[in-house]
Amino acid sequence: MSAVETVLQQQVATADARALALELAAVRPATQLDPVALGVVLRPGESALRAVGAGFAIRLDGWWTPVEPVVVVVTTDRLLVRFAGGELAALWWAGVMGLEVDVVGGRLVLDYGDGAPRTLLGAAVAVLAVAAVWAIYGAEALLTHPDLATLRQLAPTS
Numbered sequence: 001m002s003a004v005e006t007v008l009q010q011q012v013a014t015a016d017a018r019a020l021a022l023e024l025a026a027v028r029p030a031t032q033l034d035p036v037a038l039g040v041v042l043r044p045g046e047s048a049l050r051a052v053g054a055g056f057a058i059r060l061d062g063w064w065t066p067v068e069p070v071v072v073v074v075t076t077d078r079l080l081v082r083f084a085g086g087e088l089a090a091l092w093w094a095g096v097m098g099l100e101v102d103v104v105g106g107r108l109v110l111d112y113g114d115g116a117p118r119t120l121l122g123a124a125v126a127v128l129a130v131a132a133v134w135a136i137y138g139a140e141a142l143l144t145h146p147d148l149a150t151l152r153q154l155a156p157t158s
Helices: 003-024 125-137 146-152
Strands: 048-060 068-075 078-082 088-092 098-102 107-111 118-121
Touching: 003 048, 003 125, 003 146, 048 125, 068 125, 098 125, 098 146, 107 125, 118 125, 125 146
Parallel strands: none
Antiparallel strands: 048 068, 048 118, 068 078, 078 088, 098 107, 107 118
16 A cells, blocks of 8 residues: 555544544434444444444464454444454443553554453544544543544644
């Protein structure tokens, strides 16, 4: 991927993360995705908000596994991670015990206290970080969480 493509991906993800924050804060109507089209089953009251591409790894026995490309369906209750072979993994917001957010570095770590933290990588982490902060800490944290500061900066004008 070229440097230009990387910058464009980051700009698109940043704009989408800002839009998602406004939706989650009820400032603008939420985008609703069709779970049937995504091939996922949602719980009553759960909504699919975004589907983004990312890298995924898990730390096992002290070592990170190789990064795998995945599609992540962001919902109000969890992240549904679809692997290249079609398998799904659910990363529930309610079970998170530790959260590391690095929007600039493109890294989000979800720790469930089971000795196997999961990390998501790439430009789409901006979107995932907004959803995680909102789901774990509440809508007010979108305004105060230090790792979302870059998303709160005014977008450059052209």
